[in-house]
Amino acid sequence: MSSTIFPGSTLGIIGINRNGVAMIAATKKAGFNVGVYVDHSQPDITKMADFTIDGAYNDKQKLTEFGEACDAIIYQTPNIDSTVIRFLGQYAAIPQGINGLEIVQDRLMERAFLDQININIAPYVTVVGLDDVYQSIDSIGYPALLKPIQRGIGEQSMMIKRSSDITRAADFIDTGTYLLESWIDHTSEYTLTAACTKDDVEIFPLAQLEYTEDRKLISVASPAKVNDDMLEEMQRIIKSVAASLQYTGVFSVNFYVTSTGTxxxxxxxxxxxxxxxVYDNTTNVDQYEQQLRASVGMPLHVIRQLQTALLMIIRNYQAIAIKRQWLLKNNWKFRFFNNSNTDDPEGILGFVWVTGDADLEALRNQVDDTEVWNKPLPTSDTEEASKSIDEEQEE
Structure with a gap:
């Protein structure tokens, strides 16, 4: 970014989802005007913005209108094609840059990038058809994941557990190149989030993730406990990514840890x-303020841990059970979404932060005692296991 952007200027946001409400609020609180570009109307998310433009991502006339109305534009998620961001860059500053977006949107480029900076990733090969899958599976091993090279909204990956599964890949593989990747049998998953500028990197405390068997996020625990050597390696990795990605703003690196500690x-x-x-109620600064500070040229806030928390994901089918906890728990903080799709029992209704001083295990026990998250989804319909792997963290 060529210059600092001061309050009173207009920050545009594109690629918005439910987290956009908090991003808009943080930007408005800091004294900026906010413009939002959406490809379909989302009034419950965008109502706080100063203006909203509703148009297709290939509508150059509306994109031009949006770009000319903004001093700088950020993408809230990486689901906007980099060509759209490049086009908008003709009219407004793009603080996050485009290089990082192009890398993470292409799985092959992302893995080449990680290889280049000596980071351990799962073995993989590229395939373009069933013959390639049959020829490559022995080197990759079972189980394996078949993924499109290009990341996108609503995409799915296919799990191949045995040779008989490969024939079903004929319906999964479309035109183009795919990635066949070893499935890492792991015991734990972690995320490390950081904010970076050209001159600084600030790292949030480590978070541990818990998923259902069909890859629905249940909880986020922070600060997560790992041995010092592993934490140092995770921090080294995220600093290496920040130094090489040519990106400004908030980003995360997701990790698997195996039973042997790999x-x-x-x-x-x-x-x-x-x-x-999870950092909304555990640290002195959240991801939204750090994203804003990086985007407008302010120095990043030094991150400090304030308390321990479990961020629990509330889904629609848990609505009745969670109401009782609303009345009982003095250490729980709630956020509900007005735009939740109530027709989907697994749709996200909101978040709850279960907070405490230091003991994560005590917080987990408190959650378990409520039995809100112990009860299964009340339905007999399940999706095919071969298409149950949700590659992206965001739903």
């Missing part, structure tokens, strides 16, 4: 995530 990098995520919402 650390693998799963992927890089740019922008604001539901996972990093």
């Amino acid at each position: 650390l693998y990098v799963k992927n890089i995520e740019l922008g604001l995530t539901s996972i990093a919402n």
